[in-house]
Amino acid sequence: MHLAAHFPGVNNTTVWADPRSRSQIDFSSFEQLARTAERGKFDFFFLAEGLRLREHNGRVHDLDVVGRPESLTVLNALAAVTERLGLAATVNATFNEPYELARRLATLDHLSGGRAAWNVVTSSDAFTGENFRRGGYLDRADRYVRAAEFVATARELWDSWTPDGVSRPFAHEGPQFTVSGEFTVPRSPQGHPVVIQAGDSSEGREFAASAADIIFTRHGTLEAGRDFYADVKGRLAAYGREADSLKIMPGVTVVVGDNDAEAQEKAAEIRRQQVSPQNAILAAEQIWGTGLSAYDPDGPLPDIDPVPDSRITQGRVRHGDPFAIVARWRALAEAKGLSLRGTVIETTTRQSFIGSPRTVAAELTAFVDQRAADGFILVPHLTPGGLDDVVDRVVPLLQESGAFRSEYAGSTLRSHLGLPEPVWKG
Template sequence: MTEKKQIHLAAHFPGVNSTTVWTDPRSRSQIDFSSFEQLARTAERGKFDFFFLAEGLRLREHKGLIHDLDVVGRPESITVLNALAAVTERLGLAATVNATFNEPYELARRLATLDHLSGGRAAWNVVTSSDAFTGENFRRGGYLDRADRYTRAAEFVDTARELWDSWTPDGAPRPVSHDGRHFSVRGEFTVPRSPQGHPVVIQAGDSDEGREFAAASADVIFTRHGTLEAGRVFYADVKARLAAYGREPSDLKIMPGVTFVLGDTAADAQERAAEIRRQQVSPQNAILALEQIWGRDLSAYDPDGPLPDIDPDPESELVQGRVKIADPFAIAAKWRALAEAKGLSIRQTVIETTTRQSFVGTPQAVADELDEFVQTGAADGFILVPHLTPGGLDEFVDQVVPLLQERGAFRTEYTGTTLRSHLGLAEPVWKG
């Protein structure tokens, strides 16, 4: 009998986005430590692989004003995770840190410190930016050409690994000498080799260059795909790239970010999901989403009316601090065609087009679907993004996790102490 593939699960702290229903009275602070602690403890109770934090290096702006969700602040990820290391025992701790506006020595040191303090549970989600708006907060500004962001990130990861490898496994430090296009590092690293060898490296991105970067350098890829078939295509494509770098398919875990909605019946779950989407996409949020695509002030439009008949402005700087839309004309055309075919308003169109992959149904149906994705090669696991902060993970842990455990697809207890052991990743071979 073929052994069942094990599902990997992680919990994303939603933070400053439109997934969280902030109008719900159960939603709490996105900066108070108690919120982070509650979600992390729930994830550990559910035997999750890791807890995942996003990053923001500048408050976003919309029409020259600070974005509403950013005004309460965006705390620094590694600091939060160091605190969580003291109130958790096995849960992995993943920080999103930008490879464009940091330096290898300093970041490698902070991540190695977290790995030691947590007993080998640290992870780094590598992201990049060519955004001059964000760069204004840094000495070099937005100097980096978009085409160079992955070359810098790849050298950044390689340099960090050289630093992590500069101490022998038996505790002897050695000098580091790195001379590359983006970095020159000469000196001695201050932190001994960590309990899991290197912190786990996560990469977020679906572009071709992002996939190649993940195949070459990452342990986990954080992605998104909307259907089972799309997931299988992505999974096969990325796994096939690994051989060129001397890696096995099991060396890289593919974990899409997803949401979930549970109900006593399928109809109940669908009704709850629809109501959650209406709460997430308020009339105001619908216009904000439209303005991000069109690059125009559309405040005069009725959210319950038709889409604008004007074209987007591709040169607009109406929205700052968000990923720039590559082809707003194509998206506008797609939205118009959908709205016309289904008779949708602005708000209804935004609801239909901006939904992240969600698993909606009874706990049994959701467990079945999650398992199908993993067993049929569409994912290795999932990063769950609950719609309530911080209590939105509780019902999944209480109702879905036991069903996955019963079918032998998910652990009942942690069998190791490090994040690498949770993910089934080998400790990196020391490069002496």
């Protein structure tokens, strides 16, 4: 089993109102969570990225008001206070360039002794594009075309130094990039940093099968996980790859209690914290596409139709047909007698694994044994102490059963993941 820690910054999982929550900017928060993950022998520490502060109803989204630090800068600092933990940065392939990013990633790999990873993301969002000189955006169909050539070009740059330390000129000419010259960073300890891909579309799955070492997915149920696992692993042969060359790691949440009943009570309370009355209205406004401040969050759902193609929220993806979502919400609210807030809690929050330490350990193991995942990226609801229960109470049981390592076997992220060093292509 592979385990990773996601820093729970600006997402709906995080509960910032909890008095145990600390800053998402102070280095001490990053350091504490990373040290906890390394104490638990996790494979890597994972940072998300946001290139523009999201907006809602013309104002900066509440979860973004304190800002978003740049991932690689934070990870370079964490390299100095950790020894074995992998360090994964989310960096956008739409609004960066291969030469500059390949240098930054290779530098992190050197500074960390071979622990760097790159989570490749794309954007078709003109709102984000306004933050950049060229502005605009890529058509959705072109995002992965650019990303695939971006990754291939970065690998050409990393391979422009031989394993014995000789630099050779590089030259790449393609539809997206034309670059040539001399790369400034020698071949790094891993050869290439580990490549992660996050995406569930058919294009995303194909890109992962062709180019990624890890795919970060949102499939949290056993059945959905098994379907996704079989689909993506089944695509690897077309690229001459073995099943173990791509690790599938869903993002999950865990709630641990002394017993299963206590854990269920804790999980319900966390869901209530995640969806305050204010957050319930905000979530509903994203679906309805219009202001709903006149509605009572503890009352019934709004009795109006959603506004199609609304731009009330900027920088966040509006998932699915709003009319279909509203119809589902109304049916659920009627069937269960739910208020607006209750419906939002029911539809937008979940904990993947809930129970006593032994229950959680058994369920995590079952997912891996039944080929629904190769491991998990844990997203705690508290920063920075949200992993403590898992590391202190669940990991020892996984180690005892042989499902998870007791010690790191190597020093690089590739060694943690069981991935071979890439063959040098001179």
